[in-house]
Amino acid sequence: MWKAFSRSLAVALGLATVLPTAPAQAAYPDKPIRLIVAFSPGGSADILARLLAEKMAVDLGKPVIVENKAGASGNIGGDFVARAAPDGYTLLLASAGPTVINPSLYPNMPYQPSKDLAPISLLVKDYNLMAINASIPAKNLQEFIGYAKSNPGKLSFGSPGTGTPAHLAGELFNQQAGVQVLHVPYKGTNAAVTDLIAGHIDMIIDNMPPLLPYVQSGKLRALAVAGEQRAQPMPDTPTAKEAGLEGFVITAWKGLMAPAGTPQPIIEQLHDSVVKALADPSMSERLQGLGAEPIGSTPAEFATQIQNDTRWWAALIQSTGTKLE
Structure with a gap:
């Protein structure tokens, strides 16, 4: 009986050394994150991306690297992120142009922002x-x-x-x-x-x-x-309405998006990191000084903003007869 038990134990131990153990799933993030800006360096999107990347890197414990992929009015950068793996390691600093305007201007968009990108948070509204x-x-x-x-x-x-x-x-x-x-x-x-x-x-x-x-x-x-209220950095500059041009309001914003299909826990973790960054007094003061109002919305609120603005810009494009040159 003891020999049989010893033989069984030896077989079990042998199998344990042969069969691979299931790897533990790495906690997100475990490598650097790429933050894609769909415009050239130096613009408002680029400025915001670099401020945000610095704060998120500290919070997430991994570098957040800003990359500029300009061209086609933002379509190149947006398409790059839309086609990236939905794993949370490639994000888009989204702005109104490629997200809610281009679908009404480009008959053959390489991607559809509302379907191919997942909202994380509305970051700021720009003056x-x-x-x-x-x-x-x-x-x-x-x-x-x-x-x-x-x-x-x-x-x-x-x-x-x-x-x-x-x-x-x-x-x-x-x-x-x-x-x-x-x-x-x-x-x-x-x-x-x-x-x-x-x-x-x-x-x-x-x-x-x-x-x-x-x-x-x-x-x-x-x-x-061109907004509904004066901007903090320029309190003496009137709104268009105050200056005699009623109804001249252009809503601009920037947000953070990921490829569609990104797991919800990762979306939530990124959202929490963004909200924390925007709530930081130094970050908030810096953004307001640049003429941007920090927001930090939920993904659902950002999705609603995208839907509403897509309709508004489509109507403007039609009324002005704007076409690609």
């Missing part, structure tokens, strides 16, 4: 600023409108690309103010601002962060904030 070259003889919005009416087709406005919020903001301004300011698309905000300062174009309506330093230095003149 949009209307600024002109300081040499233009207009001290306020009404004077600029009068100047534009006196020079139909002779003035121009820049944007980081055709179909971007800055482009559509300019077309909406033309429509509501009854002027003809020509659109000049650039490859990124920095290039447009550089030409605006040099006097090659006359106006821009874009997110405040890349414009603010040049307004403060006197190289650009701020005319109005």
